[in-house]
Amino acid sequence: MSFTLAGCTLIDNQNIAPGYREAFSSMKTVLFGSEDNLINYDLVSNIPYASLSLKIGNGPKGLMILESINEEKTYWVSADDVFVVIKKGRVIQTSGLINNLTEFNSNHNPFEGLSDNLQSKEMINYYSYENPVLNLLEVKTLVTRIGVESVELITGQKDLILFEEVVENEYLGWKRLNKFWVDDSGFVWKSEQHISPKLPKFVIEITKKPSR
Numbered sequence: 001m002s003f004t005l006a007g008c009t010l011i012d013n014q015n016i017a018p019g020y021r022e023a024f025s026s027m028k029t030v031l032f033g034s035e036d037n038l039i040n041y042d043l044v045s046n047i048p049y050a051s052l053s054l055k056i057g058n059g060p061k062g063l064m065i066l067e068s069i070n071e072e073k074t075y076w077v078s079a080d081d082v083f084v085v086i087k088k089g090r091v092i093q094t095s096g097l098i099n100n101l102t103e104f105n106s107n108h109n110p111f112e113g114l115s116d117n118l119q120s121k122e123m124i125n126y127y128s129y130e131n132p133v134l135n136l137l138e139v140k141t142l143v144t145r146i147g148v149e150s151v152e153l154i155t156g157q158k159d160l161i162l163f164e165e166v167v168e169n170e171y172l173g174w175k176r177l178n179k180f181w182v183d184d185s186g187f188v189w190k191s192e193q194h195i196s197p198k199l200p201k202f203v204i205e206i207t208k209k210p211s212r
Contacts, residue, residue, distance in 0.1 A: 039063060041154055044207040051208045052076060053154070054084070057200025066210055074210060089180055089188025091195050091202060099198040103128040105136070110143040111163055111182055120144040125167075129196060139174075142166045151181050153189060154207045160189055172197055 039061055044051050050066035054076075064076040064084060073092070076084045082096035088111075092104040105126040120142060127137045146162040160181040168175040176194035183189060187209070193202045 039154065039207070041156075044154060047208065049208070050074075050210040051206075053205045053207050055203040061203075063207065069210060086204075088186070089182065089191055091193055091204075094195070097199065098131065099196050100130050101127060101195050102130050104195075109186075110141070110165060111145075111161075111180070111186060127196070129198075137169060137172075140168045140170075149181065151190060153205060155209075158183065158189060167194065169197075176201075 039053055044063070047063075047065070051063050052066075053061050054064055055061040062078065064078050064082070067075045067077045067083075069075070073085055073087045076086065078096075080096070083094065084091055085093035087104075088109060090104065091101065093102060094100045103126075105128075106123065108123045110121070110123065123141045123143070125139050125141050127139055128135045129137070143163055143165045146164055148159050149162045151158055151160050158181075160183055163180045163182060165178040165180065166175070167178060174197040177192075178194060179192040180188050181190040188206075190205045191203075193204065195202060
């Protein structure tokens with residue numbers, strides 16, 4: 001996975017659990033900068049950590065390793081010190097990119113309460129960034145429950161509920177479509193997310209689910 005790195009690190013990477021850096025060092029050549037088809041079930045099943053694949057725009061797909069869990073937040077890290085924080089399947093913070101998301105504010109779980117009888121709902125979310133600094137960008141969000149799809153994942157085929165989310169800020173002329181594939185327990189296995197007007201689409205797939 002080849003990212004353009006920023007000079008400012010927003011998440012303290014000195015807190016990585018002991019042993020992770022050694023593991024990254026030994027696995028770096030097989031995990032990062034690989035062709036997409038090299039990331040397969042055999043590879044991820046033999047890694048003793050929860051993992052996800054991340055593809056940004058047209059870049060190569062690479063693996064990130066779960067560093068820690070704090071309540072509902074999961075912290076993922078790459079060998080080249082890119083960090084992504086995810087909460088309920090959504091990217092809420094990044095570090096190591098050219099335009100980092102520093103905070104995502106929402107009072108809603110977009111997937112709760114939607115069913116065949118209530119398929120859409122609107123909400124307002126707020127995004128904050130650095131480089132350049134932009135605090136509390138107001139983003140209108142329309143979430144729609146599309147229905148069940150059969151999705152082919154690295155871990156196998158799953159029947160998942162697809163939610164589509166239109167995010168829009170009229171002032172910046174930014175309007176994008178996000179997609180989340182969610183199981184019956186509310187766990188997001190795959191997503192396509194636009195987290196910044198300055199970054200291309202993130203495509204995320206859980207390749208080894210955290211144990212809790």
